[in-house]
Amino acid sequence: MEILVAGGAGYIGSHMVKMLVKAGHVVTVLDNLSTGHRSLAKYGELVEGDLADTALLDNLFAQHDFKCVVHFAAFSLVGESVTNPAKYYRNNVCNTLNLLDAMVKHDVLNIVFSSTAATYGNPVYTPMDEQHPQSPINPYGASKLMVETLLQVYAKAYGLNSVALRYFNACGADPELELGELHDPETHLIPLVLQAASGRRDSICIFGEDYPTEDGTCVRDYIHVLDLCFAHQLAMQAMLSGQLSGAHCFNLGNGEGFSVKQVIDAAQAMVAQEGFNIKVQQAERREGDPAVLVANADKAKQTLNWQPQYTDLTTILRHAWEWEKKQPGLVGRNFVY
Ligand code: UFG
Numbered sequence: 001m002e003i004l005v006a007g008g009a010g011y012i013g014s015h016m017v018k019m020l021v022k023a024g025h026v027v028t029v030l031d032n033l034s035t036g037h038r039s040l041a042k043y044g045e046l047v048e049g050d051l052a053d054t055a056l057l058d059n060l061f062a063q064h065d066f067k068c069v070v071h072f073a074a075f076s077l078v079g080e081s082v083t084n085p086a087k088y089y090r091n092n093v094c095n096t097l098n099l100l101d102a103m104v105k106h107d108v109l110n111i112v113f114s115s116t117a118a119t120y121g122n123p124v125y126t127p128m129d130e131q132h133p134q135s136p137i138n139p140y141g142a143s144k145l146m147v148e149t150l151l152q153v154y155a156k157a158y159g160l161n162s163v164a165l166r167y168f169n170a171c172g173a174d175p176e177l178e179l180g181e182l183h184d185p186e187t188h189l190i191p192l193v194l195q196a197a198s199g200r201r202d203s204i205c206i207f208g209e210d211y212p213t214e215d216g217t218c219v220r221d222y223i224h225v226l227d228l229c230f231a232h233q234l235a236m237q238a239m240l241s242g243q244l245s246g247a248h249c250f251n252l253g254n255g256e257g258f259s260v261k262q263v264i265d266a267a268q269a270m271v272a273q274e275g276f277n278i279k280v281q282q283a284e285r286r287e288g289d290p291a292v293l294v295a296n297a298d299k300a301k302q303t304l305n306w307q308p309q310y311t312d313l314t315t316i317l318r319h320a321w322e323w324e325k326k327q328p329g330l331v332g333r334n335f336v337y
Pocket of ligand 1: 078118169218289
């Protein structure tokens with residue numbers, strides 16, 4: 001089956017493409033490589049292009065017989081979205097509109113959309129289910145919520161089927177070590193902690209130790225990138241088999257929270273076995289961080305029959321650590337500091 005993966009050269013998208021190709025699908029990757037990497041586009045056919053380019057989209061859909069689109073192509077830095085909201089609304093919303101319009105025009109009526117827990121804003125209760133009020137506190141979350149709204153009205157007006165998957169904290173790497181996280185700048189906790197272990201970074205700063213949590217640091221729901229991808233595959237199958245029609249949304253998380261300190265301690269215990277040490281520093285709170293973000297993902301488990309496989313934090317850290325050790329400048333080093 002032919003599938004288009006927009007943003008398939010990015011962190012989650014590249015894992016998705018690999019999974020789909022391994023399952024026997026023919027995948028076209030559309031990526032402008034602004035945050036994606038050619039080196040991650042190992043599977044599928046890469047078309048270097050932008051969702052702003054409506055002529056390119058028209059040609060692409062005319063030339064292929066896509067049955068489904070999986071859409072990851074978006075900017076995702078919360079802080080940047082506050083200082084440069086135009087960039088976020090233009091790409092994440094306007095360009096997605098181009099994609100949806102091309103789909104409708106060419107009668108490709110199934111899409112899996114990469115949404116986020118950031119559409120909820122500050123938690124009113126925890127764990128959060130899909131009924132939790134959506135009141136984003138930054139333009140990134142707002143841009144993703146706008147697309148969810150578009151998907152709902154496109155379902156009614158044009159018969160577009162969609163599944164919006166609201167990720168909590170994506171992490172981990174391909175266990176075969178072909179793919180992993182390559183953000184520049186890197187802002188996520190787990191890769192930063194492991195860079196502090198490998199020596200690519202001097203230390204890890206804990207952003208705030210005075211939150212109303214057990215150890216005072218923020219609690220997050222860390223979900224392995226492959227578990228996210230499994231859910232996309234199931235969502236796609238559910239639409240194509242007719243089990244799901246119209247617009248749907250699901251949370252994707254493990255339903256278990258780990259604090260920043262717990263993540264650092266688990267990483268420290270893991271890397272200590274290889275003789276590494278993680279230097280930790282205290283820092284001020286980072287603006288906009290809720291104390292606790294944990295998913296209730298029962299709906300995805302019940303409706304999509306999704307069952308995350310890599311729920312153990314040390315397994316997640318192990319995959320990310322093996323990937324970190326493969327990064328340029330680190331391969332072959334004896335890691336003694
Ligand atoms: N943190 C640190 N030090 C660091 C980096 C992060 O203490 O150097 C802390 C953060 O303050 C936060 C936790 O680690 O408490 C996790 O931070 P991440 O940046 O890894 O992830 P976020 O929870 O901020 O962000 C994730 C997604 C976003 C999404 C957001 C809300 O990456 O795309 O969840 O759902 F918007």
